[in-house]
Amino acid sequence: MPQTDESRDEALKSLDARLAAFEAKRTPKSGVATQRAMGQGYRFLGEVVGGVLGGLGFGWLFDSFAHTAPFGLIGGLLIGVGVSTFVAIRGAGAWAKTESETTAPKPDVTDKTDD
Template sequence: MPKADEPNDKALKSLDARLDAFEAKKAAEQPIRAENEKSSQDGYRLLADLIGGVLVGLGFGWLLDRFAHTAPWGMVGGLLIGMGVSIFSVVRKATKLSAQASTQAPKEQVGEDTGGGSTAPKQKRD
């Protein structure tokens, strides 16, 4: 009877080995996935800041028009001011994010091929 259990043991050991390999692969991919998710979150945050600034400017312009009876100039001014402030804010935040990404990239991607660009072998440059 012990011979009947041996194929099952081999199958279980093979399954365990494949499961360990799969878990190791997933653990190696986790930092890459987290970085991609962070980039998406940063992009959505910048978009929300841009849209929010314009809407807040329009809201203040509408309030000015409503109470000062200056229609449509309050909304036009609020739109321009909101757009200007939101663009300034988004550019400032994007510059800060770009600086953070450029300081982190050399530490994390030393010798790592990102998959983009030429397929020619890399050459040393003096």
């Protein structure tokens, strides 16, 4: 038995409404969190690049005064990489901790044992 066009139209409208509700639930509420995460990523990148370049600069400066080329440059590079990595990891850990405290749901700590 063939169906009428009205029931098909109603089914399409219902499907469109469910699809719109699904897309609304799936899209982020605001781009603020994404922008904040991107800013934090650029900050970490700046810390790493700045640490390496700063170490190279101090190594070059040490070489120019102590006439120990290339050992000061190599030492400054290694020190810069180490310090910038340490600072970036420490900052990422602190940022992850604050983000998890603000965005994650709190765990349920009710006692579920039968006594």
